[in-house]
Amino acid sequence: MRQNKRWNQQVVKKENKTLVLDSIRNNAPISRADIASLTGLNKGTVSSLVNELLGEKLIYESGPGKSSGGRRPVLLYFNQLAGYSIGIDLGVNYLLGILTNLEGNICHEKYVDFDNLTYEEILQEMIKMVDYLSAQTETTPYGIIGIGVGVPGIISNDSKILLAPNLNWRNIDLKEELESKFGVPVTIENEANAGAYGEKTFGIGKNHHNIIYVSVGIGIGVGLILNGRLYKGNNGFSGEFGHMTIEVGGTKCSCGSEGCWELYASERALIKSAQRNNIHIPDSKEISLEKLISLAKNGDHDSIQLFEEIGKYLGVGINNIINIFNPEQVIIGNRIAAAETWLKEPLRQWVENQTLWFSQKDLKVDFSALLTHSAALGVSAFAVEKFLLQAIETNEGAIS
Structure with missing residues (x-):
């Protein structure tokens, strides 16, 4: 007793x-x-x-x-200077790492492009990134308090990467690898969940409680903030809207299904469309999001049309999500948000014309304030919260 x-x-x-x-x-x-x-x-x-x-x-x-x-x-x-957190956004073709203080202010960052690397090669790049960011710290009471990694895939509640189709990963225990290497707690989270939390904590979602965050990179992921809290579903698998079917009998997807939304509204879809339409990139054989944005900024009609088509298809999926969840706010984030100028109007028109009228009441459709940093900031914040909770539990003295 x-x-x-x-x-x-x-x-x-x-x-x-x-x-x-x-x-x-x-x-x-x-x-x-x-x-x-x-x-x-x-x-x-x-x-x-x-x-x-x-x-x-x-x-x-x-x-x-x-x-x-x-x-x-x-x-x-x-x-806020008692320690530092490292947040890493793992994309299909890039790594973005940030070093933050305990308030989420970015102290240093590093970005690395890559193409078709194996899991082992990506792991080595990640280790080099953590080493680099750790070397930028000053002396603090707690040092590096944790590492968070946002991954474009399905993450179990115990932080195992069950499937990351665009990386060709299955059943990967990245958490154990990094904790063994660095000796600090590691949080692995779906990058769209991390992006949603980043926008809610630091970005344009601060003042809203029911938010749909649509992360559009090579693929599409969706993070859900419902009643002010991150919603992850029964086993942590919510938000896989990039793989909802929007075209019966459509293109085959890396997930094994057909006609998935991300095949028509993602960065990969944009680039494939540019290749089909023989878009000419001056002084370059390679087509990229950045180069297409540059063309559009210079008034190139064909590239602007490509972005408008992506905007329409974004609207198709977002319309379905709005009708299901009736959110206050939809945020479009990740790399595609840099093309807001040409995506916004066709997306708005589709939502306005297709979404049930009562679901449009008090609805805001915004583009990310944090652009490519939402997920990295989100996983960094998860690491900080875990540290503070653990610090309180560990440092408890006698009952007073």
Whole structure:
């Protein structure tokens, strides 16, 4: 009985400590008295928990602040420099790595293009990227607190990569490989889920609670924020809308199905269409998204038409998703967002003409504010949250 009572006290203390830390993170600078008022905890509890957090270097104090009549209060701040997080967005043909502080501010980044690499070769590129970003850090109490990786594939709840069709990966345990190499916690997440969380936390989705994030790169993935929380489905497999059929008997997809949405509305679809239409790229034999954007900026009619066609097909899939989920906001992100100028109008027209009228009420269709950084920021934030939760559990002293 005594053991149960102590366990209950520990659970309550952990919850209260998390509440105090979150209050400081979200409202700094803030005084102890204001934390007590905000959380409903008594001043003695707040003072004790604040002292623990100060000792753990997760917060610091400065001040004093303005007085409301008595002694001027000492103000508390979240210590965003207590450690660093590494977030990596793994694309089909690129790696984007960022080093952030605990508030998600990007301190350094590195981008690497590649083509048709094996899993082992991509793993080595990722290791080199982590080594490079780790070398950019300054001395902090906790150092590198974790690594997050966004992967374009189906991720199980225990972070196994079950299938990444555009990378030809099946049953890959990237988490174990990286944790064994670097000795820090690793989070593996579907890149569209990570992008949705990145936009909700740092981007254009901050003020919305029901968000559909459409990540458009070589393939298409969808992340769902429902009632303010990331929705992952029963086993973590939600959001595979890139593989919903939009054309019966259509083109064969790498997932094994036919007529999938990403075959008609992705970066790969854009490039294949450009090749079919013999789009001429000056001084280059290679067709890429960036080169097509450059042509469109210079008024090239054929490349603009290609983007408009992709915009229409994006609208086809987004219309279906809107009718299913009735969201507040749809965000188009990842590499294709750089072509907003030519995608936006055909997408808007399709949604306006095809989506049920009542589903369009209070609906916003936006392009990402973070462009290519949404997923990397999202997995970096997952790593930070995991670290803070673990730090509170690990650093707990005696029950006070």
